Amino acid sequence: MKKQEKNTALELEAFVKEKGVQFGKFVSGWLTPKRLFWFLLVVYLLSLVPLLWIGFYNYPSADDYSIGSDCRQAFVNTHSLLATVWAGIVRAADDWLNWMGYFTSNFLMALPPNTFGERAYVWTSVIMIGALSLSTAYLLKVIFCRVFHADKYLAGSVILLMLFITVQRMQGRVEAFYWYSGAANYILVHSFCMWFYGLLISAIYDTGKKRTGKLVGASVLGFLVGGGNQMTALNGAVVLLAVILCVSLQKKWRTYRAFWWPIGLYYLGFLLNVAAPGNWVRAADATGMNPVKAIFVSFYYAFDYCINEWSGWPVLFLVLILIPLFYNMAGKTDFSFPCPLGVIAFGFCLVAAMMTPPLFAVGSMEAQRLQALTYTVYILVVTLSTGYTAGWFRKKLDQKNQNQQFSGNTARYILFCLLFFTFASALAVIPTPHYFTFSSAITDLANGSARAYGEGRKERIAIYESGERDVVVKELPAQPELLYFSDIQEDPEFWENKGMCKFYGFDSVRLQKELK
Numbered sequence: 001m002k003k004q005e006k007n008t009a010l011e012l013e014a015f016v017k018e019k020g021v022q023f024g025k026f027v028s029g030w031l032t033p034k035r036l037f038w039f040l041l042v043v044y045l046l047s048l049v050p051l052l053w054i055g056f057y058n059y060p061s062a063d064d065y066s067i068g069s070d071c072r073q074a075f076v077n078t079h080s081l082l083a084t085v086w087a088g089i090v091r092a093a094d095d096w097l098n099w100m101g102y103f104t105s106n107f108l109m110a111l112p113p114n115t116f117g118e119r120a121y122v123w124t125s126v127i128m129i130g131a132l133s134l135s136t137a138y139l140l141k142v143i144f145c146r147v148f149h150a151d152k153y154l155a156g157s158v159i160l161l162m163l164f165i166t167v168q169r170m171q172g173r174v175e176a177f178y179w180y181s182g183a184a185n186y187i188l189v190h191s192f193c194m195w196f197y198g199l200l201i202s203a204i205y206d207t208g209k210k211r212t213g214k215l216v217g218a219s220v221l222g223f224l225v226g227g228g229n230q231m232t233a234l235n236g237a238v239v240l241l242a243v244i245l246c247v248s249l250q251k252k253w254r255t256y257r258a259f260w261w262p263i264g265l266y267y268l269g270f271l272l273n274v275a276a277p278g279n280w281v282r283a284a285d286a287t288g289m290n291p292v293k294a295i296f297v298s299f300y301y302a303f304d305y306c307i308n309e310w311s312g313w314p315v316l317f318l319v320l321i322l323i324p325l326f327y328n329m330a331g332k333t334d335f336s337f338p339c340p341l342g343v344i345a346f347g348f349c350l351v352a353a354m355m356t357p358p359l360f361a362v363g364s365m366e367a368q369r370l371q372a373l374t375y376t377v378y379i380l381v382v383t384l385s386t387g388y389t390a391g392w393f394r395k396k397l398d399q400k401n402q403n404q405q406f407s408g409n410t411a412r413y414i415l416f417c418l419l420f421f422t423f424a425s426a427l428a429v430i431p432t433p434h435y436f437t438f439s440s441a442i443t444d445l446a447n448g449s450a451r452a453y454g455e456g457r458k459e460r461i462a463i464y465e466s467g468e469r470d471v472v473v474k475e476l477p478a479q480p481e482l483l484y485f486s487d488i489q490e491d492p493e494f495w496e497n498k499g500m501c502k503f504y505g506f507d508s509v510r511l512q513k514e515l516k
Helices: 002-030 033-057 069-078 081-098 103-110 118-147 152-168 173-178 180-204 208-226 230-250 257-274 277-283 291-310 313-332 340-361 368-397 408-429 437-446 449-464 495-504
Strands: 470-474 508-512
Touching: 033 118, 033 152, 033 437, 033 449, 069 081, 069 495, 081 103, 081 277, 103 180, 103 257, 118 152, 118 173, 118 180, 118 368, 152 313, 152 368, 152 437, 173 180, 173 368, 173 437, 180 208, 180 230, 180 257, 180 368, 208 230, 208 257, 230 257, 230 340, 230 368, 291 340, 291 368, 313 368, 313 408, 340 368, 437 449, 449 470, 495 508
Parallel strands: 470 508
Antiparallel strands: none
């Protein structure tokens, strides 16, 4: 009897193994890198639809009026694009002298879309999400395909997975994608930085006019990024310093002497940024930390935010599904991926360095736009660190197989990760509708708060443009999660109220709250 039971168990085990092998072959035959890429591309693009749709109800607020007032008045009075841009340059120069050194950001913030009409503001989310997606994709494609000769479909899948987690789990979504002044200062300048890195790396592998063109583009972007927000500018300065050190140790400066121009212009912009007279004017009213304390506290904050707040199950999913993709990608390169712990440590230092400027300037990381930028860099660092470690592990195993198709086990693993993410997402969204950016947009669209907010803003604009000199407006009927940033107050002397007066040219504006 026992022998019969043992034979039955062995037969069952053999049956399960056989079916498992058959299923693995079926999945590996169906789930190819090309199909995975197209599937992820469709998913990512569909996930952006609610984000762009809700953008139709987006309207300016706060600094969009106060900082954008000079360009707005220039456009209204002249209807000249050149005069409007010049007003932005003048405003940026004035801020450089009297308020803040990041001249690139000053110019971008001085020229919000609502300069050319309130409804032009709907382009804010398109610009920010588009710039972040395209610039990140360009940089990573250059790194994966040109430097490490990876399969383009595997590289594309990695890029789309990283972008999905970046955009859909973004911290401070309003200030990252929908409030222009905050997003232009941080996300847009970060996107410029991604293009700068991409052009610089790509130029290494080009010759002749193609290299010259990319170096010219990198030089312009380098100067602009160096003059952008000081978090991105400092981060870029650290990265370029590491590059200079590596090239110097290898004594290859003669080979890369043409790259002095973009790097030199980057540091020129950075020096003009940090040495601006306006920085000292603003610092007089700030309560920041001393430089040494800011550096040490930034490491603590990096641990606190990255581990305690941002590294939930979606980031774990990202790491787990990227491992086999990077493992396959590493088969086509001869690079040995030395010292992975040092690379990971350097990446963590970059994330910490993002936090040092705001800690030095204002002593905190509370502003959501600061967290949005740091989170974006954190996910980029996690992705690249995972890839480097997976490559190192493959080289340690010394596997020469360069087949880019998925094995049965790899295909089953990737399929399981995707199914798990779908199931876990449903469990997360049901009790917390605003868990993902796309679910937050769908929620605000479905419950009518986005429409009510947009109609309330539209009614106000009609009053603003009615010709009244002393304007009184009602409270907004809704404050959707993704769109509402700030509003004017009952006090007509409040800075947002004064900024709106300057933007539209009336004498005063105040909020009239309804009695409850």
